[in-house]
Amino acid sequence: MKLYNLKDHNEQVSFAQAVAQGLGSQQGLFFPHCLPELELSDMDSLLRMDFASRSSKILAAFIGDEIPAELLEERIRSAFTFPAPVVNVTPDTACLELFHGPTLAFKDFGGRFMAQMLGHISGDKRVTILTATSGDTGAAVAHAFYGLNNVRVIVLYPQGKISPLQEKLFCTLGDNIETIAIDGDFDDCQALVKQAFDDEELKLSLGLNSANSINISRLLAQICYYFEAVAQLPQDARNQLVVSVPSGNFGNLTAGLLAKAMGLPIKRFIAATNVNDTVPRYLACGEWAPQATVATLSNAMDVSQPNNWPRIEELFRRKTWRLSDLAYQAVDDTTVKDTLRELRDLGYISEPHAAIAWRALRDNLQPGEFGLFLGTAHPAKFKESVEEVLGQALPLPFALAERADMPLLSHTLPANFSALRRLMMAQAV
Numbered sequence: 001m002k003l004y005n006l007k008d009h010n011e012q013v014s015f016a017q018a019v020a021q022g023l024g025s026q027q028g029l030f031f032p033h034c035l036p037e038l039e040l041s042d043m044d045s046l047l048r049m050d051f052a053s054r055s056s057k058i059l060a061a062f063i064g065d066e067i068p069a070e071l072l073e074e075r076i077r078s079a080f081t082f083p084a085p086v087v088n089v090t091p092d093t094a095c096l097e098l099f100h101g102p103t104l105a106f107k108d109f110g111g112r113f114m115a116q117m118l119g120h121i122s123g124d125k126r127v128t129i130l131t132a133t134s135g136d137t138g139a140a141v142a143h144a145f146y147g148l149n150n151v152r153v154i155v156l157y158p159q160g161k162i163s164p165l166q167e168k169l170f171c172t173l174g175d176n177i178e179t180i181a182i183d184g185d186f187d188d189c190q191a192l193v194k195q196a197f198d199d200e201e202l203k204l205s206l207g208l209n210s211a212n213s214i215n216i217s218r219l220l221a222q223i224c225y226y227f228e229a230v231a232q233l234p235q236d237a238r239n240q241l242v243v244s245v246p247s248g249n250f251g252n253l254t255a256g257l258l259a260k261a262m263g264l265p266i267k268r269f270i271a272a273t274n275v276n277d278t279v280p281r282y283l284a285c286g287e288w289a290p291q292a293t294v295a296t297l298s299n300a301m302d303v304s305q306p307n308n309w310p311r312i313e314e315l316f317r318r319k320t321w322r323l324s325d326l327a328y329q330a331v332d333d334t335t336v337k338d339t340l341r342e343l344r345d346l347g348y349i350s351e352p353h354a355a356i357a358w359r360a361l362r363d364n365l366q367p368g369e370f371g372l373f374l375g376t377a378h379p380a381k382f383k384e385s386v387e388e389v390l391g392q393a394l395p396l397p398f399a400l401a402e403r404a405d406m407p408l409l410s411h412t413l414p415a416n417f418s419a420l421r422r423l424m425m426a427q428a429v
Contacts, residue, residue, distance in 0.1 A: 110218030
């Protein structure tokens with residue numbers, strides 16, 4: 001598999017290099033040189049397979065012969081040990097529930113696959129994973145790499161801007177997992193990660209890598225559950241399928257569009273955001289104008305400068321698709337609360353991120369279409385806010401209950417790269 005740097009097309013790397021390196025020069029994202037396309041007959045065969053077998057075929061189409069097919073499937077089966085069920089909400093809408101993994105969020109898929117790939121690629125070499133999280137990435141990455149030899153994980157998150165239970169899920173592990181609460185927002189955390197990757201001494205000294213959705217292994221893994229969703233739908237729903245994706249850093253939507261590029265029958269996508277609406281405003285008027293990040297109920301989507309957007313633009317350019325065909329909607333917190341209550345009245349308990357996707361879906365769905373929205377996290381991860389909105393108690397799943405009373409092990413730092421660099425170098429493996 002060959003990938004190129006979106007900021008320097010002359011920088012071309014293998015899949016293994018892209019996984020190990022994370023980012024290219026000038027903080028450029030890697031993008032596949034070849035975009036595989038499946039024949040209709042191959043698609044029908046794929047959709048009849050089990051999740052892991054199908055996923056190994058999908059990922060092999062990108063990775064090629066860099067990893068032997070048997071080994072790749074073995075690693076995928078070790079990573080994808082939990083389901084991604086489609087649950088009907090109304091006769092013409094359903095939720096793809098991506099929160100049945102160990103940290104109750106969709107990022108378990110990408111985090112665990114990346115851990116499997118990095119373990120294969122790095123061998124005995126020491127690696128430091130540095131990642132920023134707006135909520136769910138931190139837990140998925142921390143748990144995926146927890147206890148692995150020769151791997152140190154450093155997770156940055158915005159202090160006071162993720163839910164308490166999200167924080168408990170990954171800031172109570174210790175061992176090879178270090179968590180740092182940054183006095184700022186997610187964009188500040190993301191900027192610190194980018195600065196670290198621009199520091200050649202730091203990169204070489206620590207064997208720096210990133211597990212954000214900027215890492216190609218995480219992004220490719222997410223393609224697989226779009227196929228799993230379609231495989232569960234009846235034929236008439238597949239023929240008129242619209243998918244609404246709650247979008248913050250836009251990795252999830254990128255993966256869905258790559259699935260469509262492979263030939264998965266998805267009629268159209270909706271990019272659903274909260275009031276941090278850089279992309280909806282860009283699609284409406286053509287001006288890229290990020291504003292200050294606003295804290296919302298859907299905190300994992302509180303992102304004003306989404307990292308994956310350049311990949312989406314590149315995919316549209318390569319496929320000669322029109323950005324005007326990408327639907328979009330920004331949803332404010334008042335509407336989110338109303339939507340959570342509407343879903344509850346339909347018999348479905350959700351959380352703010354999925355509620356945004358469902359609202360955008362209901363507002364954009366046309367007669368005869370079938371709508372799928374992504375449920376990216378378990379409602380109990382947002383227990384306080386959901387309970388307040390719905391006026392009812394949510395039971396805690398075991399993964400959260402076992403950590404709810406544990407002490408936090410986080411450091412606290414200002415949004416200052418020098419301070420972060422000192423801490424990283426002082427506690428180097």
